[in-house]
Each structure stands twice: as C-alpha cells, then as structure tokens.
Amino acid sequence: MQLVFFFLAFMGVTSESVSFMCKSSSSGGHHESVTVQSQQQIPVGFMLPAQLDRTLSVDTARAGDAVEARIMQEVPLPNRGKIAFRSVVKGSIVTAARDEDETGVLLTVRFDQVTHRGQSLSMATSLRAIASNMAVHNAQTPLSGYDEANPLGWANTLQIGGDVRFGDGDSVRSRWKETVGKAVPGGVLVQVKANPERGCDTPVGVDSAQALWLFSADACGVYELKGVQITHNGQSSPIGEFTLHFQKARMKLRVGTGFLLQVVSHP
Numbered sequence: 128m129q130l131v132f133f134f135l136a137f138m139g140v141t142s143e144s145v146s147f148m149c150k151s152s153s154s155g156g157h158h159e160s161v162t163v164q165s166q167q168q169i170p171v172g173f174m175l176p177a178q179l180d181r182t183l184s185v186d187t188a189r190a191g192d193a194v195e196a197r198i199m200q201e202v203p204l205p206n207r208g209k210i211a212f213r214s215v216v217k218g219s220i221v222t223a224a225r226d227e228d229e230t231g232v233l234l235t236v237r238f239d240q241v242t243h244r245g246q247s248l249s250m251a252t253s254l255r256a257i258a259s260n261m262a263v264h265n266a267q268t269p270l271s272g273y274d275e276a277n278p279l280g281w282a283n284t285l286q287i288g289g290d291v292r293f294g295d296g297d298s299v300r301s302r303w304k305e306t307v308g309k310a311v312p313g314g315v316l317v318q319v320k321a322n323p324e325r326g327c328d329t330p331v332g333v334d335s336a337q338a339l340w341l342f343s344a345d346a347c348g349v350y351e352l353k354g355v356q357i358t359h360n361g362q363s364s365p366i367g368e369f370t371l372h373f374q375k376a377r378m379k380l381r382v383g384t385g386f387l388l389q390v391v392s393h394p
Contacts, residue, residue, distance in 0.1 A: 172330035176340035200314035251367025252388040258350035260383030266341035288343025307344040320345035
C-alpha cells in the first residue's frame with residue numbers, strides 16, 4: 128500500500144513538472160509573438176501624414192543634413208497596431224545641387240525611419256503630396272469662420288486638394304460630392320484615390336481607409352508652394368528618394384510644411 132502511494136505521489140510531481148514546462152514553453156511563444164507584433168513593419172502603400180519640424184533653407188542645405196517631421200494623425204496599422212500622433216519621421220538630405228541654369232536648386236531628400244514608442248521602424252517612402260505651411264493653416268480654418276462656442280474639430284473645413292470635411296464623426300466628400308471617408312478627431316480616415324491628372328496612382332494592396340490628416344483622398348503634387356516642383360517622387364529608381372526643384376536658391380521650406388509620404392518598400 129505504501130508502495131502504491133509513493134508511486135502515485137511520484138506521478139503527481141512528474142505530471143505537475145511537465146505541466147509547468149508546457150506553460151513555460153507556451154509563455155515563451157506568446158512573448159515572441161508580442162515582440163514580432165511590436166516590431167511590425169509599416170505595410171507598403173500606407174500613407175504617413177507629417178509636418179516639417181523646422182525650417183529648411185535651400186541655399187544652406189548640404190548632403191547628410193538631418194531632416195525631421197512629425198506624424199500629425201494617429202496612423203492605424205494591421206492587427207490593431209498604430210503609429211502614435213507626434214511620432215518622429217527621420218530623414219536626411221541626399222544631394223543639394225544647382226540646376227542647369229545655375230539659378231535654382233535641386234534638393235533630394237529621403238525619409239526612411241519612424242521612431243515609434245521607443246522603437247525605430249525602417250522603410251523607404253515616396254512623396255505623394257507637399258503643402259505649404261499656409262495651405263496647412265487654411266485647411267484647419269472653418270469654412271464659416273471661427274466660432275468660440277464650438278470645438279474646432281466640429282467645423283466644416285476644406286482639405287488640401289479640395290475634399291470637404293464635415294466635422295468630427297461626419298463624412299468627408301470629394302469635389303464631386305462622393306463620400307470618400309469619415310472625419311475623426313485630428314484628421315480623416317479615407318480611401319486613397321488615384322489622381323492621374325497630377326500623376327498619382329491608387330496604392331496597390333491597401334483596402335483599408337487611411338489617415339491623411341489635412342490631405343484630400345486624391346491629394347497629389349505641390350500645394351501653395353510657388354516656385355517648387357516635384358521632379359522625382361521616389362516611386363521609381365532611386366526608390367525612396369524624392370527630388371524638389373526650387374526656382375531660386377534663396378527659398379525655404381517653412382516649419383509647418385505638410386508632407387504626405389507613402390511607404391514604397393522595406394530594407
């Protein structure tokens with residue numbers, strides 16, 4: 128009888144040990160999945176609405192100079208991931224050179240890293256649209272003028288590119304009265320549209336609504352930056368590097384300039 132009791136006790140301890148090992152293994156696997164999720168990449172085709180952190184003077188810009196912008200609307204990612212508002216988008220000047228006429232400047236820029244909650248996410252981006260700080264300001268100005276009685280986000284505003292945003296929780300409609308998404312606090316969630324007249328295609332492989340901040344669903348090209356032209360948007364080789372042509376050397380991209388970047392590849 129004592130022998131049977133000893134055997135059963137031994138089996139209980141062994142079974143408990145095996146159970147503990149299985150739990151430990153399961154816990155380790157779960158930890159790994161959490162790590163992978165926290166390290167997820169920003170999918171190709173996703174948009175990053177950003178704003179320039181400090182003024183960039185074209186005549187003093189040099190290759191290697193750092194350029195930084197801030198994410199201006201929380202960006203939803205697959206699997207419930209998000210890029211937080213005010214995350215830093217890091218980049219640099221690739222080249223700065225006089226144009227053929229020796230009067231203007233060709234400035235090539237790369238944005239290739241997002242610092243997100245202590246982590247760095249690497250990617251290559253193209254430039255879909257760029258807007259002056261004044262265009263950014265105007266897109267936040269209510270169409271009916273400021274009303275101190277109502278929160279700013281409730282007002283109807285005109286997006287950069289022509290969409291109308293009908294206040295937080297309401298719809299966003301294109302110039303042709305088509306509903307393209309909804310207004311959310313701090314921006315919009317819309318289906319990105321092609322704009323063939325200005326040279327932009329619909330992002331491939333992205334079906335979800337995207338965070339575009341103050342930009343329209345089909346925003347593309349240059350807005351209210353006189354004398355500035357996008358000569359290469361970074362969609363083709365060299366991928367991830369866009370070039371701006373400034374007609375005069377003594378021009379600037381002012382702090383507050385808006386960028387609509389598109390992820391085109393990963394390292």
